[in-house]
Amino acid sequence: MPAAPGKIRIIGGHLRNSRIDVPDRPGLRPTPQRVRETLFNWLAAHVGGARVLDLFAGTGALGLEALSRGAREAVFCERDAGLVAALRANLLRLKQDGRSRVINDDALGALDAQDPSFDLVFLDPPFAAGLWSAAAELLERRSLLATTGLVYVEAPSGAAPALPSNWVLHRETRAGDVHAALYRRDAGLA
Template sequence: MKGEVRIIGGQWRGRRLAFHDRPGLRPTPARGRETLFNWLGQSLVGWHCLDLFAGSGALGFEAASRGAAQVVLVEQDRLACVALRANAQRLGAEGVTVRQVQAHEWLETSGTTYDLIFLDPPFDSEEMSRVWSALSTHLRPGGWIYCESSRGMSESDLWREVRCTKVGQARLQLFQRR
């Protein structure tokens, strides 16, 4: 293990998540997570969340810590998944499931819908645009999509940007269906 990130709110506040240093892995900093959960509200009790490109799991575990009933962490990297599973076990995170699969494959094969979908792929990849069009079938009415990227995503006929800010090199955006 090379890195750690601290959970900033909820039942596991102050607990640390360990992760392997992997190419493209860039955990959402505490300031970015604080902004996101200020936008959404501090409690996610009963929510179902999908963390595509989970990496360190910072976003998904933060949601679980704040009461999410179910969090699915989707990550393609084997070592990252080993760390995610170890963190889930150490925290006793019964509602957290880790799936080792590419994000677009998960969206193609899963029929599950969510209240909140986190999108935080490696900045130099094309993965955000690859999964963007498939998200509408996985989002519950009134649900949210959180995007973290270097360039940001644009509004469309389907999606409206509700909130946006910049933290360091990352553009943080919150979307809802129109």
């Protein structure tokens, strides 16, 4: 069932079919439903009890999906004040504000103030910004990932962001112009 204009829906967990408002913002492209479904099938055994970081959150769809499926906590980083307001309103309406924190800041700057360790990180910057490598390097340098943390990277098809050598490709898929990949952090390769 396609979402109404300006809305997407959570596809699994206790918030299944809840709608998320999507403000009209240039460059905002929520992760497609088909990709989210594939991703959370991959993550089924890992989300429950996880501490999640939704970097470059946008609508917060990935972090909200993780909360819906049992994540212990989600931290959302977004610099656009309008998107932050919409995300906070969605979290409050869906009664997820007690298990989440929204940081209105540049994602790379926000990483400097985070406490380790995240079990799962969603790394999906605006495609035009090209911030995958800088964010990945900062996640590693600041030791923000759990020893066996998982990182989801969404990039344009054909792009090959430089990622830390200890991030081992676990799964990947393509949907239209989007390349979605899940990496497993291997502390032994660091």
